[in-house]
Each structure stands twice: as C-alpha cells, then as structure tokens.
Amino acid sequence: MVQYSTARLDASFAALSDVTRRGVLEQLARADASITDLAVKFDMTLTGMKKHVGVLEDAGLVTTEKVGRVRTCKLGLRGLQEEAAWIDKLRHLWDARFDALDTVVEELKRREKARGRKKRK
C-alpha cells in the first residue's frame, strides 16, 4: 500500500497547476539552468521567475545552488512518483467502476434477450 504524504501532494499538485512552472520542470529535465536563463526563456522578470522557482523548490521538485552571483536550478531527486501513483490509483478505481457498469448493462441486455425469447415461445 502506497502511503501518500498529504502536505507533499498538496504542494506538488499546486506547483504543477501553473503552465510556466510545468515549463520550467520540462526545461530542467533537459538541462540545469540559472534563474536568469529561465527568466529569459519564459519572457519573465527575474522576480517573477524567482517566485515560480521558490514554489517548485518548496514542493521538493527543484533544488537550487548559488555559486557566486549565479543561482543554478536542477530537478529535485524525488521525481513525481507519488503524484503518478496517486493518479494511477484513481484511474484504476475509475476504470473498475466503469467496468462494473458495463457488467450491469450486459446483464440487463442478457435478461432482456431471455425475456424476448420467452415471449416468442
């Protein structure tokens, strides 16, 4: 049984709810980048980008390291395993639910057919 950390999932799903932050993660999955690089790439002020990186860092999705005047951002090590696992769990429940509905519909059809045959006799 997977144990989900409530606070962690709250923070990471909130971090993923912004198109720029998702873009930053995609970018960092390809290569590390400084805050300045990211601000230029996403056509944003340094202050705006710092805020987005801060949200990703608080959610544990990104780590940053300052060397001299440059702060370099990297993907965090924890990945998105828990988030993927939670979504998968819900999708399984969901699919099981629709499969169960299909079974009910099939059963109703079968009965309807049987009734039709009885009537014809």
Next chain:
Amino acid sequence: MVQYSTARLDASFAALSDVTRRGVLEQLARADASITDLAVKFDMTLTGMKKHVGVLEDAGLVTTEKVGRVRTCKLGLRGLQEEAAWIDKLRHLWDARFDALDTVVEELKRREKARGRKKRK
C-alpha cells in the same frame, strides 16, 4: 504527440492540490454521492463542500445533477488521462537525464581505470 490543454491542466492540478478534493474524487470513484453525503463524510459544512465540488466541477473532474432538492455528484467522464500523460512525459525526460548522467559517470570510471593501468605499466 499529446496536445495538452494549458487551462485544463492548470485547473485540474489546482483541483488536485487539496486533500479533501482528492478524497472526494476517491469517494466518487467508488460510488456517486450527494453534496450532503460528502459534507458528512468529510466532516465539513455544506457550504465548504459545495465550494470544493465547484472547483472539481470547473476542472471537469466531477459532474453534478440536481433532482428535487438533492444534488448528486459523479465522476466526470474525461478521467485524468492528460494529467497522467504529462507526468509520464516529465518522468521519461527525467529518467533519460539520469541515465545520461550514469553513462557519463561510467565513462569517467572507465577512463580512470585505463589511466590507472597506464601508470602501473
């Protein structure tokens, strides 16, 4: 190539960023429920639960139907395919990145070993 709807992903990840809303989705994946049922189950006021359901409804994850005085909530039909696909895409990029790093580390080790052999000669 999967096309992601920006607004949809923003809304659904934001909807998933709250433990009560995730709980409501898990509950509805098992059985439909009225707002009152959900409020009781999650020990919350009707108004509070209505707000949460509203957020899930706006994100397209839940549909509601009012019959008489009872509003019944069901899972929406669209599922979480796009959200799962986005997370998978990022995880693949991420894994590829770490695999590439592994290759670099292996190459450095190989060179180090070769240098060691040369020195001993």
